[in-house]
Amino acid sequence: MDRTTTIILLSFVSLLFGALATALFIYVIVPWRRRRRAAKEAAANPPSFQTESPPEQPETASSAKRDSSLKQHSLFVIFDQPSEQSDERLTEWLREKGARYDPIKKIFLIAGQQPANPITITNAFPPGEMPDLLYGEKHAPIKGISLLVKPPLHKRRNQQMYVYVELAKEMQTHFSGTMLNAEREPTTDDTFERIIG
CATH class of the missing domain: 1.20.5 (Single alpha-helices involved in coiled-coils or other helix-helix interfaces)
Incomplete structure (x- = not known):
């Protein structure tokens, strides 16, 4: 050469x-x-959470368009009495669900039916960062959590949305508290039906 x-x-x-x-x-x-x-x-x-639902408005084409271009579904569980006991119950619940902790993003991930699109569990106050409950990281009592998941691109891949809704309903019964949707309004059966599609 x-x-x-x-x-x-x-x-x-x-x-x-x-x-x-x-x-x-x-x-x-x-x-x-x-x-x-x-x-x-x-x-x-910081997010301001409403406990009273505003008057119901009819659904328009713009809100339907917003649902189709949604980047992720969000549900919030706000604990009535945050304490060490509620943190212990949350830790046990995360273990039962096989949640894994991501130390970089400081969130928990639950694989569900589609591990490529896991369900994310984060702290609602302040938004985003969770202590590593599985290894006993010291922290103030958690006041609430957020459940997040990206909607599927194709309706036939909707299995993860069913898992997401089941987890949300289980959290609502397992932890005493208020469950709110992405608009900070109390969740209803309609909320879950919209998520499932």
């Missing part, structure tokens, strides 16, 4: 590594910064 070919080959390899480094930066750092910015905004604007 002559000198010119070697120089061209090395230039091409360095360009390839540069493109790879740029792609890695975009894939890892940019979403991390967005999550950090969103967490700061969420901390600055």
Whole structure:
């Protein structure tokens, strides 16, 4: 191999590594910064939960369009009396469901029927971060939790939504508290039917 070919080959390899480094930066750092910015905004604007439901409004085409483009379903269970006992019950419930803790995102994941789209359990106050209950991490009593799941792209892959609704109903009966939907209104059977589709 002559000198010119070697120089061209090395230039091409360095360009390839540069493109790879740029792609890695975009894939890892940019979403991390967005999550950090969103967490700061969420901390600055804590959610206000309503206990009374507002007057019912007829469903319009815009709300139907919003449901079809929904990025994730959210349900909140707000504990009436947060304490060490409610934390212990939550820990046992997570163990029963085979939940695993993600130490990077500080959330619990339940595989359900579709492990590629797990059900996420997070802390509702402050939103997002859960202590590792399975290993006894010290923390203040948890006041409430959020259950999150992404809706399926195709209706025939709806099994995870059934698991999600069953988990939510089980939490509602297992833990004394109020269950709210994404709009911070009390859940009803209609809420669960909309989630299942």
